[in-house]
Amino acid sequence: MKIGGYAESLYIPETEEELIDITSKTYDEHGRVLILSGGSNLLINDEHRFEEVIYMGSACPEMIALGDGCFYIGASNRIQAVISFVNDNGFGGFEGLVGLPAMFGGIIYMNAGLGGAQKPLFTIGDFVERVRAYDLAKKTVVELSREECEFSHRSSAFHRHPYVILGAVIRCPERTPEHSNEIKEARKKYCRENFEYGKGCFGTCFSRASYKILKIVSIHDKIWRLGGGRVTFGKNNKNWIVNHGGGRYKDARRIINACIRAHKLCRKEVRCEVIIWE
Ligand SMILES: Cc1cc2nc3c(=O)[nH]c(=O)nc-3n(C[C@H](O)[C@H](O)[C@H](O)COP(=O)(O)OP(=O)(O)OC[C@H]3O[C@@H](n4cnc5c(N)ncnc54)[C@H](O)[C@@H]3O)c2cc1C
Structure with missing residues (x-):
């Protein structure tokens, strides 16, 4: 952001x-x-x-092809490098994540994917066989099955238990290079056309929200400048919050809080997907 x-x-x-x-x-x-x-x-x-x-930039850099569409991917790898590695081996499946400025550990933690809560196209959890993690409470390295990871929309067991994600074994379907490139190029084009590049943002802000209510709060923001005019709702997507430069924590927080309050007033479900370090 x-x-x-x-x-x-x-x-x-x-x-x-x-x-x-x-x-x-x-x-x-x-x-x-x-x-x-x-x-x-x-x-x-x-x-x-x-x-x-x-x-996490350096600690877990491994990427190993295990055969049969299985790969061990260390948590420190950028998702673009992971996609290229899997594609170079003739496999794929999550090329749609090519636009995320994220590392594999963060992708697992957030169960990143494409599509909304109701109609997910895929999430990384669909590909995970097991996750290697350090359990800070038990002080030991553990291996968690996909079920034990409790993947759900933009959430996982890693939100609820103190694990350090070290890497994961994923299983991917076969993909031709042409098919992979087609998906990556289409996704990049979509990102160029719809995202406000160069500005701070965290992608979708709420994993559960009413778009209508977000739109109403965004009109309110235009009048009252909740985010001081420095942080505003996205131009094309009211579930995006954008820092135009010089935005502060309190600007973003005021917008997020206003959205949560509006949902509560209307008795509608809302869940902020963004992780906040207070
Ligand atoms: C332009 C843009 C587009 C986006 N589009 C999408 C999208 O299409 N789909 C989607 O799902 N998300 C999207 N996002 C959101 C974001 O990229 C994902 O949530 C991503 O998974 C976060 O990964 P990260 O490496 O940046 O994690 P961070 O933001 O660094 O961390 C997120 C959380 O994970 C924890 N964490 C990170 N690594 C580890 C580890 N190794 N062990 C334990 N905990 C860890 C952190 O402590 C933090 O709580 C987008 C974001 C941006 C900026």
């Missing part, structure tokens, strides 16, 4: 062992550890100084 944040200490572990060591040490009494992957689904309070943040 191009907002925030300050960390007293930023750790960039270079191996899985370093990652496990540092996450164990920074895991606090509230059962929380701040892990940053692509940062594409995070809203970070820019008025708070976070003590320790761990960046």
Whole structure:
């Protein structure tokens, strides 16, 4: 979102062992550890100084073809590199995620996919055979089956239990290079035409919401400038919130809070998909 944040200490572990060591040490009494992957689904309070943040960019870089359409993918890989690797081996299935500025660990955590809650086209959970993770509570590396990952719309067991995702084994269907390229190019074209590139955003803000209510709050925002005019609703999609430059945490938060309040007033279900570091 191009907002925030300050960390007293930023750790960039270079191996899985370093990652496990540092996450164990920074895991606090509230059962929380701040892990940053692509940062594409995070809203970070820019008025708070976070003590320790761990960046996932280097610790888990492995990508291994296991045969028969199965791959082990480390959490630190960018999703574009994962798609290319799987395609180069003659397989595919989640090329539609090519536009996400995200890492594989964040993709698993959020169960990223295309389509809404009612009509999902696919989610990464459809491809997962098992996830390797470090269990901070039990202090041990575990392997979770797809069922144990409890994948649902933009959510997973990783939201509810302190795991550090190290990587996952995925199984993919065969795909010709032509088919994969066609999907990637179509998706890139769609992103170019519909997304406001270069501006801060986190994709869809609410995993459950009424589009009508979001539209009404967006009109309210045009008049009252809830986001100070720096953060507004997206031009083409009212479920997107965009930072036009200089936006602050409180600007984005006011818009999100207004949407939640409006849903509650109308007794409609709402769930913010964005992870907020208060
Ligand atoms: C332009 C744009 C388009 C988008 N389009 C889509 C879309 O089409 N579909 C979709 O589903 N999403 C979309 N998103 C949202 C976002 O890309 C996804 O939610 C993505 O999965 C987040 O991955 P990340 O690496 O950026 O994770 P981050 O934002 O860095 O982290 C998200 C959460 O995961 C946790 N986490 C990350 N890595 C680990 C790990 N290894 N172990 C434990 N916890 C971890 C973080 O602590 C945080 O709580 C879009 C975002 C943008 C900016």
